[in-house]
Amino acid sequence: MFLLNRGKAIVLSCASISQASYYTTAKRLDENYTHFGYKTVKTEEKAGRVLDVFSSVASKYDMMNDVMSGGLHRLWKDRMIQKLNPDNKAVLLDCAGGTGDIAFRFVNYVERQHSQFTDHPNVTVCDINNDILEVGKSRALERGVSLNWVCSNAEELPFPDQSFTCYTIAFGIRNCTNISKVLQEAYRVLRPGGRFVCLEFSHVSNPILSKIYDTYSFQVIPVMGEVIAGDWNSYQYLVESIRKFPAADEFKQMISNVGFKVVAYEPLTFGTCAIHSGFRLK
Template identity: 55%
Template structure:
């Protein structure tokens, strides 16, 4: 009886060990298939990064604009203006702004198009010197009714909190015409192929888990002849400025995050994510590998940020 019981017990042990081994291997295979990536300086699974990034921007959404001004000393506004001037959109342009929840690029786009339309109306009036007062008034009224000339911007962001902040700003600032808001993932955009003239992503692509996939989606939704524009923190090319920038980034920005937003960790991540993002030449190659042509980049503020541009030809 003792031998039989011992044999049965050993058999059960073997079965238990086999089940544990199978479970471990299955879990390992799932983790391996899922892949690893980085969250700042941490190594995490791809699914975990998506969740963590979402939590970061959910946490900072309400203080996002204030923190941008504090961290960049207001210079981020100039960088975004430079992006719009490089874009140089014309009336009728269809823009997709990805990861643009707070509306900074969208509002600038609308302002730029309105300015272009006003210039067109004035040029039209100058070319017709003999118009009556009624005809001049009619031209201005028509210009106001079609102030965007058919242009439209879609703001797409995965984070609902960021979109909420953007919608509130739009309402407060009086933006309504030619503007829509969509919840969507940069890696799987909810739009048809060949839909937009321009795709922009400003300070967002470094937070995407699968950057290659986001670039493919950008290519897919652009019309033939469409343009990809990315404004992102990059690699500083001046050694002295680089040392000062590192000191400011790691010693000052997280402290500002704690003081202004009560969130040290989120701003520590944002600083670390900048250092993990590919340098200018490497990111240029990634864009080219996607299929974009005439790819180039422009360093701004000694490479603290760079604007990458490419065309779907």
């Protein structure tokens, strides 16, 4: 997911700011305020703003992912499921998974690896945005795949404790108002031995590649959003939100802080994104 803010001067100046500054300025706001891209908004306003963003891009969301990443997001998501390596008894909660990309991969992987079993995997897709969920439901109907669909905030999940063996969230946690609450809820709904896996944008450490990546993000992606989806502002926000997300080592510590063990991450494509994982052991 990506997004941006109209205005040539803003776009050009953003591309010139060092990536390190994006991350250091992302922290330490009063609890009554939070970041919405580079804007500071009241905490209670962010969820509504995010809802508006993804309602706006819902119909073009999958197409834009292909265009913006050159199809790489498909490989990243495949790697995420390979790393999870679910078995036929896995019970998945996929948060922020409205269009079904991760859920469909999960089902395909389990059925391919365990073709001797006839039961379909138990998968629940959860997203705060009903427009995105409707896109996912349509895709599931076309594919003949049966999934559970729940419209809910990842910070307050409507599931009992220890309901799932796997929890995934791909390119969604950075859009949540309180990341720590999301992680706490993930821990709560996982059974002992359950696994948390998160695919999210990270930061490119190589300074030359970082400059190229920033230029592409701030000067190309919003234009694509305008031309293809008719929505510059949403893609301005999404690009900014990537820069506000914690660096990989900091996010790893946040995952550990809520109780997950054996926490690790795997950078992908020069650090453009990373797969973080951890286990609930008790």
